[in-house]
Structures are given as structure tokens and as C-alpha cells.
Amino acid sequence: MIPVYYILYICTALVGVALAAIAVERNLIVIMLAVELIFLASTVAVVAFIAYGSSTGGALGVMALISIWAVAAIEIITLVAFYVYMKARGYSFDVSLLSKMRW
Amino acid sequence: MPEPEFVLFVAVAVFTVGAAAAIFFQKSLMRSVMSLTLSFTGSAVIFYIIGQNVLALIQLLVFVGGLSTYLIVAVSSENREPRRTGAFVALAVFLSIGLSVALLAPMAITQGAGNFANYASSAFNSYYALLYVIALALFGAAMASVLVIRRFVRLIV
Numbered sequence: 653m654i655p656v657y658y659i660l661y662i663c664t665a666l667v668g669v670a671l672a673a674i675a676v677e678r679n680l681i682v683i684m685l686a687v688e689l690i691f692l693a694s695t696v697a698v699v700a701f702i703a704y705g706s707s708t709g710g711a712l713g714v715m716a717l718i719s720i721w722a723v724a725a726i727e728i729i730t731l732v733a734f735y736v737y738m739k740a741r742g743y744s745f746d747v748s749l750l751s752k753m754r755w
Numbered sequence: 756m757p758e759p760e761f762v763l764f765v766a767v768a769v770f771t772v773g774a775a776a777a778i779f780f781q782k783s784l785m786r787s788v789m790s791l792t793l794s795f796t797g798s799a800v801i802f803y804i805i806g807q808n809v810l811a812l813i814q815l816l817v818f819v820g821g822l823s824t825y826l827i828v829a830v831s832s833e834n835r836e837p838r839r840t841g842a843f844v845a846l847a848v849f850l851s852i853g854l855s856v857a858l859l860a861p862m863a864i865t866q867g868a869g870n871f872a873n874y875a876s877s878a879f880n881s882y883y884a885l886l887y888v889i890a891l892a893l894f895g896a897a898m899a900s901v902l903v904i905r906r907f908v909r910l911i912v
Contacts (some may be wrong), residue, residue, distance in 0.1 A: 653805075654760070654761065654804060654805055655762050657859060658764065658768070659801065660855075660858075660859055661768075661855055661859070662768050662771060662772060662801070662860065664851055664854040664855040664858060665772045665775075665851040665855075666772060666775050666794075667850070667851075667854055668847050668848070668849075668850035668851030668852075668853075669772065669776050669779075669847045669850075669851065669852050669855075670775070671846075671847075672779075672843050672844075672846035672847035672850055673778065673779045673843065673902070675846055676779075676839050676842050676843045676846060677843075679784075681784055681787075681830060682778065682779065682784070682787060684783055685778050685787055685788065685791050686778070686779075686880070688791060689775050689778070689791070689794065690816075692775075692794060692795065693796055695798065695814075696798050696801060696802075699801075699802050699805070699807050699810055699839075700805065702807060702810070703805040703806055703807050712880070712883070712886070715886070715890065716886065719772055719874045719889070719890045719893050721813075721817070722893065722894070722897055723893050723897065724818075724895070725817070725822055726896075726897045726901075728822045728825070729822075729825075729900070730900050730903070732825065732826060732829040732830075732904070734788065735830055736829065737807045740872055746758065755770065
């Protein structure tokens with residue numbers, strides 16, 4: 653059996669990569685992809701909890717996992733909506749050029 | 756001699772984190788999304804390795820097969836220039852190590868190595884009601900996102 657800490661190290665590595673991308677990157681789409689990576693890291697952590705936890709903890713973990721999956725899926729759909737909208741309007745994807753959130 | 760399962764796990768872990776980092780280095784947005792898809796695939800293999808076959812299947816079907824394909828089709832035409840690669844690598848390494856030390860070391864000292872499951876289980880049980888509130892709030896946010904998307908679609912179609 654793989655030690656649970658090794659899986660958590662993957663989670664922290666994914667979060668570290670994602671935070672670095674959010675800090676450095678200016679492209680809105682890539683920033684949203686980095687946010688998706690943070691969701692992926694939380695998914696991996698919760699699945700580790702389900703795999704290594706008790707039966708009660710596993711049930712709670714599944715509830716948390718479904719919540720994370722739902723939000724991650726919504727984030728992808730929102731990302732596509734943002735992309736299509738901004739592309740159609742000719743907006744730049746450079747976040748340093750965005751100055752308002754009106755639609 | 757390390758066990759084959761452990762070797763496979765390390766290989767998949769390196770692949771998953773490498774694919775995640777590759778999102779930043781790609782010039783084409785489509786390749787960035789494909790890197791994210793590979794990272795999803797790697798996580799599904801990790802789920803399989805730790806014995807969660809059903810969750811691995813859901814991860815593959817929903818995220819790799821469905822949402823990632825949707826995303827690839829949507830953003831396939833956009834290019835971008837990678838920037839500040841050195842800063843990204845330095846920050847990613849610093850944050851990864853820093854988060855590991857800050858989050859995992861105290862848990863290892865107070866709970867003992869390998870007791871993450873007990874720690875997480877007690878935390879989940881203590882905040883059971885709060886988790887329901889958070890889940891409902893997230894559901895509300897999801898519904899609000901759908902409304903926003905409908906508004907966007909109405910504006911551009």
C-alpha cells in the first residue's frame with residue numbers, strides 16, 4: 653500500500669504549481685486552468701481520505717468529493733462561456749488589460 | 756528493490772505533476788488544455804493504484820472524456836506566449852516545498868505519520884453541519900454560474 657503522505661505530497665506539488673501559475677501568468681484561460689489544478693489537488697486529497705479512512709469517513713469523503721467535482725465541472729463550463737463571450741466581443745485574455753466585470 | 760506498485764506510483768506522480776507544470780510552458784492553449792487532460796488522467800491512475808477503481812472510472816469518464824474534450828474543442832484556436840519561466844519554476848518549487856512543510860509536517864508530528872485518515876475523519880465529523888452549509892452554498896454558486904452562462908449565451912447568439 654502506498655503511504656498516504658506520498659499522495660499528499662502530490663497534492664501540495666499540484667497546488668504549488670497552480671499558485672505559481674496564477675501569480676506569474678497573465679492569460680485568463682491559463683489562470684482558470686490553474687484553478688482547475690487546485691480542484692484536482694483537492695480531489696486527490698479527498699480520494700486518499702476515502703481510500704485510507706474509516707467507512708464513516710469514506711461516506712463523508714464521497715459527499716465532499718461530489719461537491720468538489722460539481723464545482724470543478726461548473727468552473728470548466730464557466731471558463732468556456734468566458735472564452736466564447738470574450739472571443740466574440742474581441743476582448744483580450746490578458747488579465748492586466750481587464751478593468752471591469754460588467755456585461 | 757522497490758515494489759513494482761511503488762515504482763508505478765512514483766512514475767505516475769511525476770507524470771501528473773509534470774503535466775500540470777506543462778500547462779504553463781505550452782505556447783498553444785489547446786496544448787495547455789491537453790496537458791491538463793493528461794494531469795486528470797494521471798490522477799485517475801493514482802486513484803486506481805490506491806484501490807478506488809470506481810472513482811478512477813468516474814474521473815476518466817467525466818473529466819478526461821467529457822469536460823476536457825469540451826474544453827479542447829472550445830479553446831483550440833488560441834495561441835499565447837509563455838512568459839517569466841524562471842520565476843514560475845522558482846515559485847512553483849518554493850510553494851510546493853513550503854506547502855508540504857507547512858501543512859504536512861505539523862500533522863506528522865502531532866498525529867504520527869500515516870494517520871492522515873484519522874485526522875481527516877475527526878475533522879470531517881467535527882464539521883459535519885458546516886460541510887452541509889458549504890455544499891449548499893456551492894450548489895447555489897453553481898446555479899448562479901448557470902444563470903450567468905445563460906446571460907452570456909443570450910448576448911452572443
